[in-house]
Amino acid sequence: MQLDFVNRELTIKLVYYGPALSGKTTNLQALHKAAEPGASGRLMTLETKDDRTLFFDLLPLTFRSQGSLAVRLKVFTVPGQVIHASTRRLVVQGADGIAFIADSRSNETQHNTDSFMDLRENLKQHGLTLKQMPLIIQFNKRDLPDVRSDAEIAELASKGREPVYLAVATRGAGVVESFIGLLHLTWSALDAEHDLNKKFGFDADAFLLQVAKKLGNPKPIPEILQACVGGALEVLRPEAG
């Protein structure tokens, strides 16, 4: 997070992580497509080879809160392929929240696990733990055959801590819901740490509502958050001291 007191501007970094070809870039493309003009800048895709991300994608989104605080969301993807480990480490540095995009297909389960371990390792290198990081998990590609069943995911999700979402990013389904979940979680964590709501007279719920609306989802926020199939959307308050 970067805070510019003079211009009353807050920049939040969100990172879409996950195994190769799980749909991270597709998520960003769907968000870009859903966003009202004016809210979203150009989607920047850095160095691709055969449609595979080599460095990262970057989608800038800007919203202005009622408290006249400008909130700039920088949404990144990491390259999923195993060989780009050092790039992933660079991109994930300084992330305020992470969306882990998993491939729902049964035979991709191992890749999901490997990538998640990789995420944990990279956070560790930056002195962070998964527990400290606002994190949502999205099971993408729900429309493909041979995916892990809804029941299986729901059962696992109910036991886990991270909010879990189902999505078909190619059709935009579940993409905004996942993003709102991530933003909600990230904002709550940042507010818990920096007391932003109070300092800037910021109305977090109104802000989320505005974001959702500008991303083409006019439903009330509690309804959007309910799309989550498991896990907890409450934020762990930092321990006293």
Added chain:
Amino acid sequence: MIPPAATKTFDELTLGHGVSLEDLIDRDALGEMVKSFYDLFGVPLRIFSEEGRLLGDAADQIPLYTYLNTAKNGRALMHEVVSRVKNIALGDDGFASYQCTTGESYRVAAISYDGKRIGRMILGPFVPPNQAEPPAALLNLDSALEAPRLHELWQTMPHAEDDAVVKLARHLGRTLDLLLFSGHRALLTSNMHLASVRESFRELEDKNEKLQTAFDRLKELDRLKSNFLATVSHELRTPLTSIIGYSEMLVEGLAGDLTAEQRDFVQTIRDKGEQLLQLIKGLLDLSKLESGTMSLRKTQTDALSILRDVAQTMTPTARKKDVEIAVEVENGLPLIWADTERLRQVFLNLTENAIKFTPANGRVTLSAKLTSVEAARPEDAGGLVIMSARRTAIEFRVADTGIGIPEDERARVFDAFYQVDSSSTREQGGTGLGLSIVRRLVDGHDGNVRITDNQPKGTVFVVTIPVKRATIG
């Protein structure tokens, strides 16, 4: 030249606080673009960075202004206009306009990227197309300025509608935005390239350091092992010398006569003691060789006499096993630079080994001939054509007709304590020290030892020793 953004961090470049107009766009290219806009629309155009540096300028000297500058009031006016236009505050929409008292207008527009103002463009001066005559304020500016001249120069001023200039500014803004986006993209790409390489390098350095630490530790352990072997061997030898000495004295009857049976027993003690002593000597040699404390006393040595001596020494052993032993040496071999005693030990070891693994009626041949080897030299020695890369050497061969050594075992037989047949029921005795000592001694002579097949069966140990001492490297 390193672009200014090269030192900026990934966060500064992506989170939008550290990117400046100069970082994103090439100054010369910007100048060209500005020039082409001016050529096309005829409105003078300047581009400044947010800090006020002029980055692009397409405005010919305006004849009217040149003329105004010749008069005192004219100069003062010019001065004021420049400073007012340059520092004008922009509205929320990013635009501002400035109207001179003398009739010309300026339009100033913000250059924004990713929601941030990173520079401004100044369009003007221009005058409305319908104003054909200079305004009174201009005509009355200074008595030194002549009205006809002012009339004439007024006609050369760029004429444009304010609306059209605003449109032009917007269009220029959009064009610039695209250029800035591409510039940002290229900047991030090159920075990511650098950062990724740096990160991978750091990772490798880390791993190297860990490997080096592990390697140093192993080396230290190895040194400790060699020290331990040397100490233990020495400590074992001292009491053993007494055991052998006193047994000898008993056998020789110095402590009184022994019965035949007693003499037999004591003789066995003595023989086994000798055997044990040889083993310990071997261990000691090995540890000395490993710790580098054994020094070789090299002199000019005759290869033929060493082989003959070895054959002679081993003849009784060979005869006992019904193995024939032969020496074949080319005539006129040069002397080699070697430690005679240690080289003899090498061939005694190899020959003893050969006899041990050769069945009855077999044959062991010791031979030597002249050859040449690739000289070891440092990578950057240079002058390869001049410095002969080959050295003359003598190739010794100890060939047997024994059981042979399987291909995949050949590299390992030189390891200390290694036995091809390591089962407890193996037919052949031995400690497994001999060949490791052989290899270390040969190494000490800048030579090498390898194993090949003997036809139709058996093994050949090939030892190559350079004739002259190494002079290169």
